[in-house]
Amino acid sequence: MSIRFHRLGKSEEDKAAMSRRMFLMTTTMAGVTTNAMLGGTAFAASDVLTQAQSTSLLRMVQDIYPHPDILQLSHYQAIATTVMNNAEANEDMAKGLTDGLDQIDAKAQELHGVPYVEIEDPDAREGLLRHFQHEGFFQGVRWTAYFGIYDNKDVWPLLGYEGSSAEHGGYIDRGFSDITFVPEGPTLEERLADVQS
Amino acid sequence: MTQFDLNDDSVVVIIGSGAGGGTLANELAQKGIKSVVLEAGKRFDLSDIENDEWAMFQKISWLDKRYSGGGWHGAVNHPTLPAWIVKGYGGSTIHWAGVALLFKDFEFKTRTNYGAIEGANVEDWPIDLEEMTPWYEKAELKMGVTGKTTGMPHLPWNNGFRVLAEGCRRTGRSDYRSGPMAINSVDRDDRPACQQIGFCMQGCAIGAKWSTMYTELPRAEDTGKCEIRTDAMVLKIEHDETGKASAVVYADKDGNQFRQKARVVCVAGNSIESPRMLLNSASSMFPDGLANSSGQVGKNYMNHTTGGVYAVLPEKVHMYRGTSVAGVVGDEVYHDPARGFSGGYYLEFLSLGLPFMAAFLEPGNTGWGRSVTRALEGYDRMSGVWVLGEDLAQERNAITLHDSEVDQHGLPVPIISKTPHNNDYEMTAHMYETTAQIYESVGATDVYELPAYPATHNMGTNRMHADPTKGVVNAYGQSHDIDNLFVSDGSQFTSSAACNPTLTIVALAIRQAEYIAQEMNAQNI
Numbered sequence: 001m002s003i004r005f006h007r008l009g010k011s012e013e014d015k016a017a018m019s020r021r022m023f024l025m026t027t028t029m030a031g032v033t034t035n036a037m038l039g040g041t042a043f044a045a046s047d048v049l050t051q052a053q054s055t056s057l058l059r060m061v062q063d064i065y066p067h068p069d070i071l072q073l074s075h076y077q078a079i080a081t082t083v084m085n086n087a088e089a090n091e092d093m094a095k096g097l098t099d100g101l102d103q104i105d106a107k108a109q110e111l112h113g114v115p116y117v118e119i120e121d122p123d124a125r126e127g128l129l130r131h132f133q134h135e136g137f138f139q140g141v142r143w144t145a146y147f148g149i150y151d152n153k154d155v156w157p158l159l160g161y162e163g164s165s166a167e168h169g170g171y172i173d174r175g176f177s178d179i180t181f182v183p184e185g186p187t188l189e190e191r192l193a194d195v196q197s
Numbered sequence: 198m199t200q201f202d203l204n205d206d207s208v209v210v211i212i213g214s215g216a217g218g219g220t221l222a223n224e225l226a227q228k229g230i231k232s233v234v235l236e237a238g239k240r241f242d243l244s245d246i247e248n249d250e251w252a253m254f255q256k257i258s259w260l261d262k263r264y265s266g267g268g269w270h271g272a273v274n275h276p277t278l279p280a281w282i283v284k285g286y287g288g289s290t291i292h293w294a295g296v297a298l299l300f301k302d303f304e305f306k307t308r309t310n311y312g313a314i315e316g317a318n319v320e321d322w323p324i325d326l327e328e329m330t331p332w333y334e335k336a337e338l339k340m341g342v343t344g345k346t347t348g349m350p351h352l353p354w355n356n357g358f359r360v361l362a363e364g365c366r367r368t369g370r371s372d373y374r375s376g377p378m379a380i381n382s383v384d385r386d387d388r389p390a391c392q393q394i395g396f397c398m399q400g401c402a403i404g405a406k407w408s409t410m411y412t413e414l415p416r417a418e419d420t421g422k423c424e425i426r427t428d429a430m431v432l433k434i435e436h437d438e439t440g441k442a443s444a445v446v447y448a449d450k451d452g453n454q455f456r457q458k459a460r461v462v463c464v465a466g467n468s469i470e471s472p473r474m475l476l477n478s479a480s481s482m483f484p485d486g487l488a489n490s491s492g493q494v495g496k497n498y499m500n501h502t503t504g505g506v507y508a509v510l511p512e513k514v515h516m517y518r519g520t521s522v523a524g525v526v527g528d529e530v531y532h533d534p535a536r537g538f539s540g541g542y543y544l545e546f547l548s549l550g551l552p553f554m555a556a557f558l559e560p561g562n563t564g565w566g567r568s569v570t571r572a573l574e575g576y577d578r579m580s581g582v583w584v585l586g587e588d589l590a591q592e593r594n595a596i597t598l599h600d601s602e603v604d605q606h607g608l609p610v611p612i613i614s615k616t617p618h619n620n621d622y623e624m625t626a627h628m629y630e631t632t633a634q635i636y637e638s639v640g641a642t643d644v645y646e647l648p649a650y651p652a653t654h655n656m657g658t659n660r661m662h663a664d665p666t667k668g669v670v671n672a673y674g675q676s677h678d679i680d681n682l683f684v685s686d687g688s689q690f691t692s693s694a695a696c697n698p699t700l701t702i703v704a705l706a707i708r709q710a711e712y713i714a715q716e717m718n719a720q721n722i
């Protein structure tokens with residue numbers, strides 16, 4: 001069936017103005033989600049993970065949500081610590097995590113001949129992790145990282161989000177309409193005329 | 198506060214305190230008609246409102262067990278969250294964004310205007326725009342909707358909407374404005390003007406946006422004619438030997454059960470729980486559930502054909518500053534089969550906070566990695582829309598009961614099935630293309646297309662029809678089978694139209710209150 005637009009055909013200039021359009025959702029597999037909330041503890045040694053596993057976990061958290069220019073290592077360490085603390089409190093989770101990290105390393109050896117943390121190309125590391133993205137342990141780490149970054153009030157300003165505004169009287173006097181690259185909206189008089197004509 | 202006796206069989210029992218139930222309760226109360234509102238959730242007030250997306254979601258959402266089914270992506274990516282609905286005093290009018298659009302004339306008569314569509318179950322409403330216009334006006338005045346009826350100007354334009362509006366202008370569109378919204382742009386009706394706080398969908402912290410939580414419900418209680426019981430989950434509607442509704446059985450938060458007698462029962466639990474209640478109330482006289490001689494209870498579930506589009510602009514936008522849905526584009530709301538689909542759609546500017554953007558940009562297991570973080574690093578340069586269009590009724594899209602799993606009250610868990618029609622795929626492609634063109638005209642560098650969110654607009658599962666074999670209720674929301682049983686929420690909708698449903702739900706509730714009063718006076722019910 002044809003789709004018609006009430007817009008003129010594309011000129012060369014328009015084609016040059018085309019944006020990159022993306023539909024990011026790629027696969028649909030049944031998922032595990034956890035809402036593990038974060039404690040703000042520092043990266044510490046763990047009773048359940050070996051040193052090598054801890055290092056892998058830290059690398060994994062960074063590869064899941066890489067923001068190398070925006071986040072500090074300490075942000076990722078806090079997330080890895082939360083994952084380890086959760087695992088320490090739950091035997092099944094600990095087993096899932098340690099087995100999972102071992103499987104990642106085994107797959108890394110199989111595909112790249114080195115442990116996961118020694119793969120240099122970030123795309124290759126992401127590609128490796130994609131093999132595990134439907135596993136419970138992976139999604140557990142992923143959602144912990146999600147909450148630790150995107151639901152973390154300390155991180156919000158780094159990503160340009162200001163959070164709660166009611167206590168500051170909203171944005172009415174704080175830039176709700178302050179951009180300059182497009183025209184201003186109608187004035188109050190114009191908006192009144194629009195509804196009273 | 199007024200209290201009615203459980204054995205008082207002169208009261209109207211209203212189930213649910215949201216847009217439909219809350220409005221109906223206040224309208225009846227103002228006419229002196231006694232009612233008991235049973236609300237499954239807690240009592241909330243303005244002090245419960247926080248500017249925090251997940252905190253509010255956790256605090257007020259309906260999180261009882263539910264399953265997503267059918268062919269939409271949510272059956273996999275949102276397996277236990279088919280819909281986003283509030284459980285509490287005020288219902289989903291706490292979360293709602295405030296867009297208050299009315300149906301177009303052709304949208305009431307979809308069967309006549311679209312014809313029979315293969316795979317769909319499209320029908321005409323037994324009412325039309327002319328009949329509804331005075332009720333829409335009453336609803337606009339009640340809710341305080343910006344626009345001609347109230348004379349309240351539409352809201353000032355925020356950054357995110359200014360970008361969208363400029364794109365509309367550059368692509369030759371003309372129908373884009375910052376309303377109609379049920380949000381005060383000036384102080385009105387004892388509520389303040391909007392302060393551009395944002396977080397409208399987490400509840401308006403100052404009450405500038407209409408919600409039954411601080412308008413209809415307390416006003417109904419103030420008359421002394423209405424008792425609102427919270428933490429009161431209705432399990433079953435009972436009937437007498439003549440087949441009339443006679444009582445409602447509910448459980449309090451500790452699981453203690455009570456039976457409230459009733460003269461009239463009005464169901465307003467939103468379009469998943471309302472049919473579920475009717476199905477769960479099956480008896481030997483009504484083995485398929487109450488009011489279900491047509492077999493249409495729970496069928497024809499509609500939740501709009503939707504998606505999201507977020508564009509990254511060359512400069513900062515800070516779209517989260519100010520009203521969450523700051524403007525509406527109506528140019529695409531017309532029916533022209535040459536577009537490849539029936540019905541029309543709106544583009545509504547919608548800001549998401551960073552937490553929700555990061556969760557919904559790419560929902561499901563795959564939403565991580567460099568493509569996601571790269572997109573999120575453009576968060577403060579984004580403007581975007583929620584696109585929503587007509588969703589055709591289909592019998593297979595339905596609320597059904599799980600055959601073995603039960604919830605905390607022992608009731609079968611509902612399964613909410615939604616499989617898009619070809620019409621939806623055609624329309625969605627058109628929506629994405631149109632929106633991308635608009636944003637490209639203002640210099641967007643990246644445009645992200647998001648799949649449907651868990652449904653916020655839920656409709657059609659107890660639909661109106663003039664013919665009792667094709668619908669559950671008549672033109673007043675009165676069930677065809679049981680005269681004193683009414684449906685008072687969006688489950689009455691025969692078609693979804695392109696627009697957000699709440700203004701129509703409120704208009705129908707005001708009209709229904711008038712009808713109930715008349716029928717009670719005439720001793721017909």
Ligand SMILES: Cc1cc2nc3c(=O)[nH]c(=O)nc-3n(C[C@H](O)[C@H](O)[C@H](O)COP(=O)(O)OP(=O)(O)OC[C@H]3O[C@@H](n4cnc5c(N)ncnc54)[C@H](O)[C@@H]3O)c2cc1C
Pocket residue numbers: 212213214215216217218219235236237238281282283284285286287288289290292293294295296297298398429430431432465466467468470471474522653654655685686687688697698699700702
């Ligand atoms: C985030 C969000 C944004 C939205 N934005 C808009 C918008 O901009 N414009 C618009 O028009 N609409 C919007 N909506 C939709 C709007 O909120 C709903 O259409 C409207 O509130 C539905 O009214 P209702 O009376 O059918 O149900 P609700 O308002 O959902 O109320 C139903 C109530 O019934 C209660 N209940 C259910 N079952 C039982 C039971 N068994 N016993 C007792 N109580 C029960 C529930 O707890 C709930 O409180 C939005 C919704 C959401 C979630």
Ligand code: SF4
Pocket residue numbers: 170380390391392393394395396397398400401402403404405406519520521
């Ligand atoms: S933007 Fe306006 S309506 Fe929305 S929450 Fe803030 S004050 Fe309320």
